Amino acid sequence: KQEVTQIPAALSVPEGENLVLNCSFTDSAIYNLQWFRQDPGKGLTSLLLIQSSQREQTSGRLNASLDKSSGRSTLYIAASQPGDSATYLCAVGETSGSRLTFGEGTQLTVNP
């Protein structure tokens, strides 16, 4: 059974800092990995999707890497802003369009 772990559970940083969120998974036979953002009381917003054959994806100030063999992914946020404050969820997919297994999330607070 796939298990996904995210570290740290919570993170508080001053504005402008670069930061890294970590995600690990137990079964390396994944199809893809996604990073989502969830704001309080809201649904999920997909940030980045990495296929199992890819090493990284970038979108603006966000960069996600994937090391499938070691079962790890990182989400790098550059020059953090207060608007980045949210919970970040990592999820792995087993096949195309299939169910996702989620980590517990990292609650990020960026202080002005």
Added chain:
Amino acid sequence: SAVISQKPSRDICQRGTSLTIQCQVDSQVTMMFWYRQQPGQSLTLIATANQGSEATYESGFVIDKFPISRPNLTFSTLTVSNMSPEDSSIYLCSVGTTETQYFGPGTRLLVL
């Protein structure tokens, strides 16, 4: 992309009653899922909603408690039956495509 809407967005219910949540997608999709997010926790898959056949439930979830309908490729319902305070959660509908997964805004349920 896929745009997903859910009804109701939130509800407060009395224990012992049932609530049906609707999920509507703006395009035909094969894979549709229902997730639960209990307070302070990550998302847990309840079941995969299959069009034209019975839903596939995850361990710990049963049809009598969470009956699901999927009459066509754009619509599904999840019923939370005989509710107790432990059912207070956010219930999210999602769809899987070959590109990524999309999530609805969620239904916030409070059971008193």
